Amino acid sequence: MSEIAVDVAGDGGARQGGAPGELADRLEAHRAELTGYCYRMLGSAFEAEDAVQETMVRAWRSYARFEGRSSLRSWLYRIATNVCLDLLKGSRRRARPMDLASPSSVDTPVGNGLPEATWIGPVPDGRVLAEAADPAEAAVARESIRLAFVSALQRLAPRQRAVLILREVLSWSASEVAELLGSSVAAVNSALQRARATLAVDEAPAAPPLDDAQQALLKRYVDAFERFDMEALTALLHEDSTLSMPPYALWLRGREDIVRWMRGPGRGCEGSHLVPLTANGRPAFGQYRAGGEPWAIQVIETAGGRITALQSFLDTERLFPLFGLPMRWPDPSGGGSGEPVPGS
Structure with a gap:
């Protein structure tokens, strides 16, 4: 039984006209793109998935009144937008550590972690990127879930x-957006102009799909990190690269400070094992410390043949299951069988 059918079982939703299984399949076909939309709106993979599930349940329950006055996709986006706008009422905006304060020094105490609602969180590409036949559309979709862009949206x-x-990511017309929001075309165009002005400083060129050189860079990074070779790591980092570690507000700028941190407070990462992933349209890794302890989801930014950002998210209890990772790795050195041990 689908997630939708499970959630509405027993509440009368299945009594709507038509075949329940067929309707559930039609709704589920839009889940990934709706999750991507809600993630951009909310900045949290967990809130986005909750919002989409609420969207699906509302659609299921009210489908008999839909009457096909618009496309099913447009109708679902209208419901999802209303769900997100409700969730955003009175909430503080999510951010990255670098959005909140100046860079820290290596000697700055880590301090206490801030609540999860403070931060933009990572999201697996597969949860939010629907298949796109057009490479240009796929590139736009990847860029629009980049952590810096999602943070700017907030x-x-x-x-x-x-x-x-x-308008900019999903390429809806002004009239379509006006209808969805119950507004006018003039109001939509005005809102878009103001939004563009606010985000102008955050515009960045689209990153191309990983080519051989970038793949080689990531392979060298994994090798340097797992061997804890700080000289090799230094050679891979851009001089202005950053390191951040939500839920902690502390963040560092500059490869010298990053390497000093790794040799000092970050020494516990020695012996780690990295499992390749993709997150936010970027290469990523699940990091297990020596002994198989889950430690972080790393999201990597690169430019000009160097690593420009190491973004480590430490909420392993929630994030590792989200990314389909086990809660223990048997051999962090990467040797042996390499088979994961399922978490309890």
Whole structure:
């Protein structure tokens, strides 16, 4: 039984006209793109999945009143937008550590972790990127889930955020967005203009799909990190590279400080094993410390043949299951069988 059918079982939703299984399949076909939309709106993979599930349940329950006045996809986006706008009422915006304070020094105490609701969180590509036949559309989709872009979106008022995503990322027309929001075309265009002005400083060229050189860079990074070879790691980092570690506010800028951190407070990462992933349209890794302890989801940014950002998210209890990773790795050195041990 589908997730939708499970959630509405017993509440009368299945009594709507038509075949319940067919309707559930039609709704489920839109889950990935709706999750991507809600993730951009909310900045949290967990909130996005909750919002999409609420969208699906509302659609299931009210399908008899839909009457096909618009496409099913447009109708679902209207419901998802309303769910997100409701969730954003009164909430503080999520951010990255570098959005909140100046860079720290290596000697700065780590301090206490801040609540999960403070941070933009990572998301697996497969949860939010629907298949796109057009390579250009796929590139736009990857860029629009980049952590820096999602963080910038959070600076916009919620309705401006929806307008910009629908117009710039999903390529909806102004009239389509106006209909969805119950607004006018002029109001939509005005909101888009204001949103573009706010985000202008955050625009960046689209990153191409990983080529051989980038793959080689990542292979060298894994080798240097797992051997804990700081000289090799230094050679891979851009001089202005950053290191961040939510839920902690502390973050570092500059390869010298990053390497000093790794040799000091970060020494516990020696002996780690990295499992390749993709997150936020970027290469990523699940990091297990020596002994198989899950430690972080690393999201890597690269440019010009160097690593420009190491973004480590330490909420392993929630994030490792999200990325399909086991809660223990038997051989962090990468030797032996390499078979994961399922978490309890």
